[in-house]
Amino acid sequence: MSGLLLEMHGIEKRFGGVHALRGVDFDLKAGEVHALLGENGAGKTTLMNILSGVIESDHGTIRVAGMDVRYTDPREAQAAGIATIFQELDLVPGLDVAANLFLGHEIAKGVLGRFGGLDGRRMEREARAMLADADVAIDVRQPVGDLGIGQRQLVAIAKAMSHASRVLIMDEPTAALTAAEVTHLFEVVRRLCARGLGIVYISHRLEEVARVADRVTVMRDGLVVGELPATAPQGRLVHLLVGRPLDELFPPRGTAHGDALLKLDHAGFFAKRARAGWQMPEDVSLTVHAGEIVGLAGIMGAGRTELLSTLYGVGPRGQWRGKAEFAGKPVRFATASAARRAGLAFVTDDRRGSGLMLRQTTGHNVVMTVLKRISPMGLMSRAAESEMVVQAIRQFDIRPPRGDLVVGNLSGGNQQKVVFAKELLGGPRLLLLDEPTRGVDVGAKAEIYQRLRALAQRGLGILVASSELPELIGLCDRIVVMRHGATVAEFSGEVGESTLLAAANGEIREAA
Amino acid sequence: MTEGTVNLPAVAPHRRLWRDPLAVVVRFQSVIGLVLVLVGGIVFSPARHGQLLFLAPDNIANIVRAISETGIISLGMTFVIITGGIDLSVGAALGLASVLTATLMVNLGWGIAPTLIAVIAAGIAFGAVQGLISNRFRLEAFIITLAGLQVARGLALVISHNQYINISYGDTPGLAPPAFSVLGERLFSNTVPVATLVFLALAVVATFVLNTTRFGRYVFAVGGNERAARLSGIPVALVKITVYAITGFMAAVAGIVHAGQFSFGSPNDGAGYELTAIAAVVIGGTSLFGGAGTMIGTIAGSIMLGALANILQLNNINAALQLLATGAIIVVAAVLQALVGRREGSMR
Numbered sequence A: 001m002s003g004l005l006l007e008m009h010g011i012e013k014r015f016g017g018v019h020a021l022r023g024v025d026f027d028l029k030a031g032e033v034h035a036l037l038g039e040n041g042a043g044k045t046t047l048m049n050i051l052s053g054v055i056e057s058d059h060g061t062i063r064v065a066g067m068d069v070r071y072t073d074p075r076e077a078q079a080a081g082i083a084t085i086f087q088e089l090d091l092v093p094g095l096d097v098a099a100n101l102f103l104g105h106e107i108a109k110g111v112l113g114r115f116g117g118l119d120g121r122r123m124e125r126e127a128r129a130m131l132a133d134a135d136v137a138i139d140v141r142q143p144v145g146d147l148g149i150g151q152r153q154l155v156a157i158a159k160a161m162s163h164a165s166r167v168l169i170m171d172e173p174t175a176a177l178t179a180a181e182v183t184h185l186f187e188v189v190r191r192l193c194a195r196g197l198g199i200v201y202i203s204h205r206l207e208e209v210a211r212v213a214d215r216v217t218v219m220r221d222g223l224v225v226g227e228l229p230a231t232a233p234q235g236r237l238v239h240l241l242v243g244r245p246l247d248e249l250f251p252p253r254g255t256a257h258g259d260a261l262l263k264l265d266h267a268g269f270f271a272k273r274a275r276a277g278w279q280m281p282e283d284v285s286l287t288v289h290a291g292e293i294v295g296l297a298g299i300m301g302a303g304r305t306e307l308l309s310t311l312y313g314v315g316p317r318g319q320w321r322g323k324a325e326f327a328g329k330p331v332r333f334a335t336a337s338a339a340r341r342a343g344l345a346f347v348t349d350d351r352r353g354s355g356l357m358l359r360q361t362t363g364h365n366v367v368m369t370v371l372k373r374i375s376p377m378g379l380m381s382r383a384a385e386s387e388m389v390v391q392a393i394r395q396f397d398i399r400p401p402r403g404d405l406v407v408g409n410l411s412g413g414n415q416q417k418v419v420f421a422k423e424l425l426g427g428p429r430l431l432l433l434d435e436p437t438r439g440v441d442v443g444a445k446a447e448i449y450q451r452l453r454a455l456a457q458r459g460l461g462i463l464v465a466s467s468e469l470p471e472l473i474g475l476c477d478r479i480v481v482m483r484h485g486a487t488v489a490e491f492s493g494e495v496g497e498s499t500l501l502a503a504a505n506g507e508i509r510e511a512a
Numbered sequence B: 001m002t003e004g005t006v007n008l009p010a011v012a013p014h015r016r017l018w019r020d021p022l023a024v025v026v027r028f029q030s031v032i033g034l035v036l037v038l039v040g041g042i043v044f045s046p047a048r049h050g051q052l053l054f055l056a057p058d059n060i061a062n063i064v065r066a067i068s069e070t071g072i073i074s075l076g077m078t079f080v081i082i083t084g085g086i087d088l089s090v091g092a093a094l095g096l097a098s099v100l101t102a103t104l105m106v107n108l109g110w111g112i113a114p115t116l117i118a119v120i121a122a123g124i125a126f127g128a129v130q131g132l133i134s135n136r137f138r139l140e141a142f143i144i145t146l147a148g149l150q151v152a153r154g155l156a157l158v159i160s161h162n163q164y165i166n167i168s169y170g171d172t173p174g175l176a177p178p179a180f181s182v183l184g185e186r187l188f189s190n191t192v193p194v195a196t197l198v199f200l201a202l203a204v205v206a207t208f209v210l211n212t213t214r215f216g217r218y219v220f221a222v223g224g225n226e227r228a229a230r231l232s233g234i235p236v237a238l239v240k241i242t243v244y245a246i247t248g249f250m251a252a253v254a255g256i257v258h259a260g261q262f263s264f265g266s267p268n269d270g271a272g273y274e275l276t277a278i279a280a281v282v283i284g285g286t287s288l289f290g291g292a293g294t295m296i297g298t299i300a301g302s303i304m305l306g307a308l309a310n311i312l313q314l315n316n317i318n319a320a321l322q323l324l325a326t327g328a329i330i331v332v333a334a335v336l337q338a339l340v341g342r343r344e345g346s347m348r
Helices: A045-050 A074-079 A096-102 A119-134 A149-162 A178-193 A206-212 A232-243 A304-311 A337-343 A351-355 A362-370 A380-398 A412-424 A442-457 A470-473 A496-506 B021-027 B029-044 B057-066 B067-083 B090-107 B110-137 B139-160 B179-184 B194-212 B215-223 B227-233 B236-262 B271-285 B293-316 B319-345
Strands: A004-015 A020-031 A034-037 A059-064 A066-070 A081-085 A166-172 A199-203 A216-222 A223-229 A258-271 A284-289 A293-297 A318-326 A345-347 A428-435 A462-464 A479-484 A486-491
Touching: A004 A337, A020 A059, A020 A223, A020 A362, A034 A232, A045 A059, A045 A166, A045 A284, A074 A081, A081 A149, A081 A486, A096 A119, A096 A149, A096 B139, A119 A149, A149 A178, A166 A293, A178 A206, A199 B194, A206 A232, A206 A462, A206 B057, A206 B215, A216 A232, A216 B319, A223 A232, A232 A293, A232 A442, A258 A462, A284 A293, A284 A462, A284 A486, A293 A304, A293 A442, A293 A496, A304 A318, A304 A345, A304 A428, A337 A345, A345 A412, A362 A412, A362 A486, A362 B215, A380 A412, A412 A442, A412 A486, A428 A442, A428 B227, A442 A462, A479 A496, A479 B236, A486 A496, B021 B139, B029 B271, B029 B293, B029 B319, B057 B067, B057 B194, B057 B293, B067 B090, B067 B194, B067 B236, B067 B271, B067 B293, B090 B139, B090 B236, B090 B271, B110 B236, B179 B194, B179 B236, B194 B215, B194 B236, B194 B293, B215 B227, B215 B236, B215 B271, B227 B236, B271 B293, B271 B319, B293 B319
Parallel strands: A034 A199, A034 A216, A081 A166, A166 A199, A293 A462, A293 A479, A345 A428, A428 A462
Antiparallel strands: A004 A020, A004 A059, A059 A066, A216 A223, A258 A284, A258 A318, A479 A486
């Protein structure tokens, strides 16, 4: 009796020419949270996909509760009590929460069941119980499409929990959650452990790992490079993760600021037609100077994304009330191209959905914003285009350094660098960022922070919304806190996490 | 490759493919298919007086003439499909254009130039309106162009009173200008059909526009990721309306060629041409999801379908079997594309 719930030995996997896993050992005890860390492409997700039957390994053995197993289908793994919360949520937006929770496991109703009749009431009742079990307060009759991304994540978690009797794999479960939701989730995780479940916790966020995990295994380039207790110092974890010491995740703050670029004074946006689920800017006061990085904090639904989108001209149609000026002129961009012409650029929080053409090349993607400049008389100039692409790849150190690779095949960090390169090629004056490092590994994060600071030093103004408070605190010169569409507090970059959190939850009001 | 070097950007959206044999096959699937069909044509060609019928100049002229109309349409269809759209109205628009051409010249006594200008303008407007409606109300192009198909067919029937409008040539009223009949003739000592020349000329222009202009790049961007394109400042709505104006233009030209080739305007002609054109585009390797495709593939796909039909006819294989063969080829082309797509998706 080894006491091990799960043992994976010598797992190998190749995708075409890529050796994704090169002999990985991993184990899990009942009642523990075992964190799996690694940069994008390190092989964490591949390893877990093998465990949960999504793909098969080329070599290696898996033992679950002492029995050799080999799952060829996710259903087999599920039946064995191994459930996964996937990075990309497997929910159907058009169906309600209850239907999603029972997708593929619908409960039939008596005689009618033979003809496909379903017991909706029973499913609703049990769905409610499942959500209660995960401590999630969401109406089970609401269509999933109406839920925010954080709420969807909670539904997905509840769904996976209901299948997990032995092992629960959580792949970046907090990527879209607010701080309060994360705390909540961790309580649920601890309860599950107490019931004897083993939990594999994949994350990029080191501080989370320290909070929730018992052990940490670090992977790099398809190999396990270390196993540590979760209490190990962060510096050591980072060193293992990226293979070199990271002196500073964040670059030093800037000093000199230029003129005010963006100036909002009690500015609100009056939309001609309300958009469901949108928290319009109501009363926003903030200033971004050239050369300055200003952070936007706030819980989900505080209106950060909406503020950025509206400034950039891609929100609903309408008008600004109060004072909203960019470079001394009133802000009224009806389209993204108008905003771009004026000198704005916008990196959205959805790299795949609204950032990149995933099936096209790095080159094609980065020049998207400057096509006019490299096509005199409407004809593409190949020389000008190559020059732009080379410049973009150098500036952001996109790897591999080639313009002709399909972007969808790059790592998440490099995809994000392509997004940045694309937005910055046009030489904007103000850069709007929404969750700029979501799903990006630590190494790439540090690089992105350094480049943002370097750009600011050359006079770019940056307004960055993020749910990762350490990121805002480490990166920004000033942080503005939003709540219910209004700015409620403003701090220097030296503020503590708890103060920011309190302000975001409306517990502190401080004059800006 | 040494550290620090940067390769020149590719012009085609998929350039890396040389390392991946399956991807190479898909990229050139229509050209490979065309070669296979031509080889098959030669092998299975019946012979007369020691000469292969398939390779007889008359037969080749027939093939390239037969594909000219659907070929022209498929050029426009390529733009639309790369943006992620579809245009089902083009066959009916061809019929409408042929009726308009005949009516203007025969019944109204218009000259060639005003007729061509009017018909082409009508075609562009017809396409642009469909693009406009589908854009303004965010409706699927499928449904709007399906409606457009009915509207075009209905208009053609109304204008022609549901009758063929015969075009006879002469200088008196009621007769069309004799020069118009050139569309049904062959040039260069009676070898190259004029209709084919029209197709080739438009094919060159379309290839140029797609590959080397800013507009061409916009088309790929809109199909590659519409939201990203909009956020990048690309005039998405204008691009989408323009591609439907292009299909309208191509359908109008094809309709004029049709009227010239057969010397009549017919309200019911062109039915199903849209499907042949879509087939040529898909066989040519253009993705129905948008964002990827080539004009040269479409051209090869068109010729391949024409050559295939010709071989089967020469061997007296009936029309039903021709349909089956075409269907099988489309399935093969789509499966090959899906295989490559899956491989690209497997990494992440």
